[in-house]
Amino acid sequence: MTTLNRPALGAIVYVLIVLGMVVYFTFAAVRGDYGIFRRAEIEAGEKALKVQLDRLETELARMENLTRRLSDDYLDLDLLDQQARDVLGMIRADEIVIR
16 A cells, blocks of 8 residues: 555645735734834824924914014004005005005
8 A cells, every 4th residue: 555645634724724814914914904004104194294283383473473463562563554554455645556
């Protein structure tokens, strides 16, 4: 009798299951909800939000400055004159408007 050197069916199934698990976990580590690509997306979004936050903080500081300059405690006459011209469309009597 000759014996064939074939692996047992259980060993083949075991190797296929392990290989399938390795492929699944590798895919999940790269493309899953907590994977490498998702982390890169989150970091890029974080950078964009930081830039937007800096821009909004700058705008807020500018608006706070303008508000302070028009307050009762500190009145900037030049700013008041500019606002009257822009908002109300007013000019002084000694000015000539060129359009």
